[in-house]
Amino acid sequence: FRGLWEYRFLHRDLETLLLADPQLHEDYRNFYRYCLGQAQSILMALDQAGIIRADREACEDLALNAWIMITSWFSFLHCTQPLTTASGVSESMLEGGIYQVLSLGKPYLTETYREAALALIAEVTTRPDWLDGRMS
Numbered sequence: 001f002r003g004l005w006e007y008r009f010l011h012r013d014l015e016t017l018l019l020a021d022p023q024l025h026e027d028y029r030n031f032y033r034y035c036l037g038q039a040q041s042i043l044m045a046l047d048q049a050g051i052i053r054a055d056r057e058a059c060e061d062l063a064l065n066a067w068i069m070i071t072s073w074f075s076f077l078h079c080t081q082p083l084t085t086a087s088g089v090s091e092s093m094l095e096g097g098i099y100q101v102l103s104l105g106k107p108y109l110t111e112t113y114r115e116a117a118l119a120l121i122a123e124v125t126t127r128p129d130w131l132d133g134r135m136s
Contacts, residue, residue, distance in 0.1 A: 011074045032067070039063035043105075051117065052108035062108070066101050073097035081130075096128040 010017065018025040043059035046052045054062065077089050102121045109117050 011071070014071075036063050036067055039066060050110055051113045052105060053110055054108045058108070062104060066104055069101050069104070070097065073100075092128060093130070095125055096130065099125045099127055 018028055040059050040063045043052065043054060043062055044056065047054050047059065073094070074089060077093050081088075081093065102125065106118070106121075
């Protein structure tokens with residue numbers, strides 16, 4: 001998400017940029033495939049280590065859902081939050097995306113590692129107040 005924050009201007013109109021430049025579009029698709037493969041490998045390794053319980057299909061689905069959430073987080077914020085300018089997204093709003101992505105894996109945690117994994121997640125991020133149903 002740090003990279004998303006630093007290059008947030010790209011994500012405001014990524015579709016238009018990619019449609020305007022076929023080479024950039026191909027490079028982005030290759031980047032997507034690479035990232036998705038890496039995420040799937042990490043999830044499969046977590047399964048093999050007994051930290052999560054997820055078959056190959058679940059790991060593929062979870063990786064894709066995380067990608068979708070990461071790459072559409074700015075659009076979500078702009079559509080659901082009372083932002084006064086295009087640059088009105090704060091870093092704390094961005095950190096809400098980190099929380100949401102990590103939350104995707106919670107149902108897959110095994111009992112053996114659940115407490116330790118949740119403690120680690122809590123060290124990295126907490127559920128932002130603005131996500132608790134009081135979204136304006």
